[in-house]
Amino acid sequence: MPKDVFKIEQFHGGLNTSADPRDILDSEVSDITNGMVDQVGVIRSFGSVVDHEAPILNLTGTGMNEVPGAGLFYFAHDRTGAEDSGDSEAESGDSYLALYDDDDAQVWVYSLAGDTWNDDKDDNHVGVINTKGKGTSGAARPSFNSIDGSVRLSTGEFSKYASGSLINDGSHFLSTDTTLTVDDGNDFVVGNYLQIGDEIIYVISKSTNDLTVRRAMFGTKAVQHDNNATVYIINLNQWYGYINSKFFQNSSGVPEYSSSKWYNTLQHLRSFDELGITLATDDSSSASPSASELVANKIILAYWMSDDGFWSGSYWLGMTPVYEGNQEGPISTVGSDPIQLNEEILNIQLYVCHPTIDSGTISAHPLGDDRIIGCNLYTKAFTSDEWYLLKEFDLTAGGEHGWNEYNDGQTATGFWTDGSASLADPASLDSYERTTAVVTVTPGTAMGSGRKGIVRVSGFKVSPIYATVDLNSTSAQNTTLNVINPAPGSQSTFVIEVLDENYDVLYTTQVEKNIADSGASPPDYVTDGGYGSAAGGSS
Amino acid sequence: MGVLQVEVVNKIVNKCKKKYGDRFEYYITGSYARNEPLFIDYDINIYDDKNDNKDWEDLLKMFHNIKESDGKIIDAQIDQNVKVYKRMSGDILYKNRNNFVKRYVYSDQKLKDYSYVKFNNVYGNLWEKKVKLVKPKHRRMGLDKVKRIYKVL
Numbered sequence: 001m002p003k004d005v006f007k008i009e010q011f012h013g014g015l016n017t018s019a020d021p022r023d024i025l026d027s028e029v030s031d032i033t034n035g036m037v038d039q040v041g042v043i044r045s046f047g048s049v050v051d052h053e054a055p056i057l058n059l060t061g062t063g064m065n066e067v068p069g070a071g072l073f074y075f076a077h078d079r080t081g082a083e084d085s086g087d088s089e090a091e092s093g094d095s096y097l098a099l100y101d102d103d104d105a106q107v108w109v110y111s112l113a114g115d116t117w118n119d120d121k122d123d124n125h126v127g128v129i130n131t132k133g134k135g136t137s138g139a140a141r142p143s144f145n146s147i148d149g150s151v152r153l154s155t156g157e158f159s160k161y162a163s164g165s166l167i168n169d170g171s172h173f174l175s176t177d178t179t180l181t182v183d184d185g186n187d188f189v190v191g192n193y194l195q196i197g198d199e200i201i202y203v204i205s206k207s208t209n210d211l212t213v214r215r216a217m218f219g220t221k222a223v224q225h226d227n228n229a230t231v232y233i234i235n236l237n238q239w240y241g242y243i244n245s246k247f248f249q250n251s252s253g254v255p256e257y258s259s260s261k262w263y264n265t266l267q268h269l270r271s272f273d274e275l276g277i278t279l280a281t282d283d284s285s286s287a288s289p290s291a292s293e294l295v296a297n298k299i300i301l302a303y304w305m306s307d308d309g310f311w312s313g314s315y316w317l318g319m320t321p322v323y324e325g326n327q328e329g330p331i332s333t334v335g336s337d338p339i340q341l342n343e344e345i346l347n348i349q350l351y352v353c354h355p356t357i358d359s360g361t362i363s364a365h366p367l368g369d370d371r372i373i374g375c376n377l378y379t380k381a382f383t384s385d386e387w388y389l390l391k392e393f394d395l396t397a398g399g400e401h402g403w404n405e406y407n408d409g410q411t412a413t414g415f416w417t418d419g420s421a422s423l424a425d426p427a428s429l430d431s432y433e434r435t436t437a438v439v440t441v442t443p444g445t446a447m448g449s450g451r452k453g454i455v456r457v458s459g460f461k462v463s464p465i466y467a468t469v470d471l472n473s474t475s476a477q478n479t480t481l482n483v484i485n486p487a488p489g490s491q492s493t494f495v496i497e498v499l500d501e502n503y504d505v506l507y508t509t510q511v512e513k514n515i516a517d518s519g520a521s522p523p524d525y526v527t528d529g530g531y532g533s534a535a536g537g538s539s
Numbered sequence: 540m541g542v543l544q545v546e547v548v549n550k551i552v553n554k555c556k557k558k559y560g561d562r563f564e565y566y567i568t569g570s571y572a573r574n575e576p577l578f579i580d581y582d583i584n585i586y587d588d589k590n591d592n593k594d595w596e597d598l599l600k601m602f603h604n605i606k607e608s609d610g611k612i613i614d615a616q617i618d619q620n621v622k623v624y625k626r627m628s629g630d631i632l633y634k635n636r637n638n639f640v641k642r643y644v645y646s647d648q649k650l651k652d653y654s655y656v657k658f659n660n661v662y663g664n665l666w667e668k669k670v671k672l673v674k675p676k677h678r679r680m681g682l683d684k685v686k687r688i689y690k691v692l
Contacts, residue, residue, distance in 0.1 A: 308576050310609075345574065388549075400626070452629075454685055464575065466681040468629045481681065503574045503688055 011037035064101040064108065071100030073144035075151050079242040083111040083118040085128040085262040089242070098129065098151065100142040106130050107142075107153065107240075129153055129240045129264050148325070150241025152267050160195045160232035163187045167196070168209065173225040178213055182231055185209040190276070190368075191266045193217065195232040196225045204276035214273070237267040243324070243370045248352070249398025256354070256405070257362045259370045269323050271330035272299065272375075275368040279319055281335035282351075286415065289351055291408030297368070299375070300351040301334050306504045309345030314338040314382035317348075321367060322374035322392070331378060331387060338382045347504060348377065350393055351406060360405065414451075416471075416506035418444030421496045423457060423511050430518035431488040432461060439467065440478050441498055447471040452501065455479065459494035461486050461522060469498065488517035545571075545692075547607045548581055552692045555601060562588050563598065566621060566689035569614075573688060581607050583615040584689065590619055592643065596665040599645035616668070617643040621689060624672075629684045636673040636683045644668050 013027035014037065024030055029037060036044045066072070075096050081089035082096050097110040101119060107129035108119040119128060129151070141156030165183040167173050173180055173196070180201065182188065185208050194201040194213070199222060202214040215222040243263045246255035272279055277297050282289045284302035293300060301317055317334040339346070354362045365372065374394045378387040397403070419442055426437040441455050451471040458464040461484040469477050486492050491512045498507040545567065552565045569582030583602065587595070595617050602615035618624075620640060627635070644650075644666050650658040657669040673683040 306574070308574065452686065462676075462679045464680065466685045468685055482679075484679075499574070501686075501688075502690075503572065505574070 010040050011043070012040045014038075064099075065103040067100055067102050067140065067142060070156070071102075071140075071142040073098040073146070073151070075144070075146040075149070077149040077242060079149075079262070080111070080113060082240075082242075082262055083109040083114060083116060083128065084120065085264065087261040089260075089262070098144060098153075100140070100153075102140060105140070105155075128262065129238055148241075150239060150324075153238040153240065155236050160234045163194070163231045163233045165231050166228045167225055167231060169227050172227060173229070175215070175222045175224050178215065180211040180213050180231075182209050182211060185211065187231075188233070191268070191270065191274075192236075193234045195234050196229055197223065199223055199225070200234070202274055212276075238264060239267040239371070240264045241324075245370075245373055245396050246398070247365070247373075247395050248403040249396070250404065251399060251402040253398045253402070255398070256360065256403070257365060259365065261370075263370050265369055265371065269327055269329040270321070270369065272319055272321055272332045272367070274330075275321070277367055279332055279334040281317065281337075281339065284349065287411045288349075288406065288414065290411055294351075294353050294408055296353060296355040296366070298353040299334075299367075300353065301377070302349045302351060303339060304347050305341060305344040306347060307344060309341070309343060311341035311346050312343050314340050315346075315379050316382065318378040318380065318387055320376045320378070321369070321372045322376060323369070323371045324373060326374075328376065345504065347502075348391070350375075350377075352395070412445075414448050415445070416443065416447065416498065419498065419507055420444075421455060421498050421507060421509055423494050423496050425513060426483060426485060428485065429514060429516055430520070431485055431515050432520040432522050433485045433518055435483060435485060437481050437483050438478050439481060439496060440476050441469045442476045443469075443471055443474055443498075446474055453506065454499040454501075454503065456497045456499055457481060457483075457494060458497075459486060459492060460484055471500070484523060485515055487522070488515050490514050545581060545607060547605060548583065548613055549692065551601055551605065551613075552583075555598060559594070559598065564588070564621070565692040566625075567692055568687065568689045572690050578611075580612040580614050583613060583692070584618045584621050585615060586619060586621045587617060592617075592661060592665065595643055595661075596645060596663050599643070599665070603645045603647075615645075624687055625689050627686065629686050632673065632687065633684045636671065636678065638672045639669055640672050642668045642670070 010027050011029045011032075013025050014029070015032055016024045016028040016030060018024060021030070034045055075098065076094070077096065078091045078093050079089040080086070080092055080094045082094065092113070094114075095112040099108045099110070101108055106119045108117050109128055110117045143154050143156055145152050163182075165187045167180065168183050169181045180194075185206055188194070188203055188206060188211060190203055190205055192203045194203065199215065199220045200217040202217050203211050204214055205212040241263060243259045243261060246258050248256040268274075277299060280293070280298060280300050282293060282300050282302045283304070285304040289300050289302055299319065301319075316338045318331045319334055320331045321329040323329065352366055354366050355364065356362060367375075373396050374392060376389060377391040377393065379390050380387045394401070421439065421441045424438045424440070426433075426435045428435040437457075437460075439455055439457055441453075447453075449472055453469045453471040455467050455469050456464045465481050465483060467479040467481060469479070492515045493510055493512055495508065495510045497505050500506055548567065555563060555565070564586040566584045566586070567581060568584050569580070570578035571581050585598065599615055599617065602613050605613050607613055618640070624632075643661065645664050646666055647664050649660075650666050650668075652658055655671060655674070659667040659669070661667050677683060
């Protein structure tokens with residue numbers, strides 16, 4: 001029978017990578033993988049395999065179920081304490097490993113500085129990163145990424161998967177129902193997107209096994225679903241990072257809510273609708289929002305109109321949440337009806353309702369996501385699809401633009417009621433005479449501590465003329481104005497307006513004076529123009 | 540908060556924000572901000588967080604010779620003291636009414652001094668305008684004793 005002899009040479013000369021075979025000695029190799037040839041006549045593997053201690057397995061006593069080939073991730077952060085989702089952590093910096101545990105769909109985090117693994121916050125078995133509702137044995141293929149220290153975790157489930165719960169409603173889950181009863185509410189969290197049949201549903205809130213939901217999301221159709229239908233969960237990407245913000249600071253910089261903690265939530269930048277925040281308008285022409293309107297999970301846009309504006313027609317208002325990093329969520333329409341204006345100025349005040357009305361501090365972010373640092377106000381004409389940005393509100397602002405606290409005892413505060421204003425006859429009633437005139441303003445009610453208003457008088461030759469008034473005093477306030485009388489006329493009209501700090505009109509009245517003909521010519525002033533032309537020029 | 544509806548101004552400001560980011564702050568002030576029924580123009584004051592005038596000519600040029608949708612002039616100036624003036628009460632404003640202040644404007648024509656206003660060319664079409672804090676017209680209107688209003692754009 002044929003025989004072939006394979007001779008293993010000695011290779012203790014080591015690796016020679018020369019391209020020309022004539023340069024390679026008999027004792028050398030041209031290619032070798034994971035092999036050691038340092039001893040004559042011996043070929044052995046590179047290094048050695050030993051048992052690796054995995055202390056994480058001993059932490060819970062039940063071990064963990066890592067996903068081979070996926071789920072291990074390194075990240076670093078200025079803040080310590082990511083391993084147990086700590087509060088008020090130092091900025092001394094730490095490096096972390098994140099390891100997904102498919103046993104409970106939570107993530108273990110290893111701290112290099114602390115040399116410790118953990119997956120619980122405060123030992124209450126709420127995962128520091130918790131792909132909530134995933135359940136056990138989900139066979140997820142988790143993947144991580146990290147931007148600016150915050151970690152994003154995708155379960156790698158780009159399609160639906162069974163939550164473990166079925167519909168538990170003998171009367172069926174009707175197309176108009178907004179409460180979904182399931183076998184086990186623990187399989188779900190607020191913010192989950194569910195799929196039943198072809199319909200996608202959003203979970204607004206949860207009470208044991210009853211989920212308050214928003215139907216027909218993403219263009220799907222609300223239809224009836226049978227009892228025991230499978231409830232699927234979709235899209236569970238998670239965000240885990242450190243929040244350090246002071247919210248609703250007053251002019252002295254004292255916040256109503258502070259957040260300095262590791263924070264885990266759904267990565268999705270949700271709209272106010274999706275966050276379960278009610279957006280309402282309130283006609284505050286004569287009073288601020290009443291006690292019955294001040295409820296948790298609500299933003300109120302109080303509005304009133306002033307004369308002589310450019311708004312004419314019907315307008316919708318819209319709002320978006322602004323998240324950390326100035327990332328903006330989707331827009332939501334405010335209220336159920338557009339606002340009607342007729343050549344008016346639209347004035348708006350924003351009220352963010354707290355869970356505990358009249359409390360100076362709150363224990364949780366009132367808009368449902370600690371990452372929300374602001375909100376933007378938009379408008380669009382009734383028939384238009386295009387939104388225009390009107391105003392950006394910074395929830396973390398303080399100082400000059402600080403927040404004020406409002407409670408239900410202040411519905412009448414700040415309104416001009418039963419006040420008056422008048423203009424006495426000028427000291428001289430001759431035309432074009434330089435003289436003085438006394439304007440008197442009497443607020444009917446004190447409008448708030450520190451409030452300074454303005455009285456504006458129009459009708460004199462130099463017009464209008466301004467003076468400051470105290471809006472928090474109900475005393476008659478006389479101000480002597482230096483004026484130049486207008487042209488002669490038996491019924492010269494003078495308009496007296498009381499304005500608030502934004503120059504919006506609180507009160508207006510007019511009087512007539514008889515201005516006699518003095519024979520004088522109107523005064524001539526050097527043009528107070530802009531920067532080269534006759535017109536323009538700022539204050 | 541009075542909601543402003545200055546369509547053209549807002550478009551230009553948005554364009555500036557896209558080009559320069561958050562570097563500049565834009566305020567509307569003057570007779571329009573005071574809600575005067577017979578306002579003359581749209582006075583825009585701009586603050587530069589970097590206080591570096593090399594971009595000011597280009598920035599102001601974006602507002603140059605452009606009118607608002609109602610045909611009224613847009614008058615944009617850079618004023619690095621805006622944040623100080625915003626905080627001044629009427630009393631403080633009155634005490635400082637004679638102080639000379641500098642603003643910066645764009646003009647493609649040579650600007651000559653007149654009355655109390657002095658101009659100096661900085662470079663190209665960027666001009667320094669030196670005026671008193673409260674001009675005579677506004678003193679006659681009593682605005683030297685009234686807190687100024689600056690509405691953020």
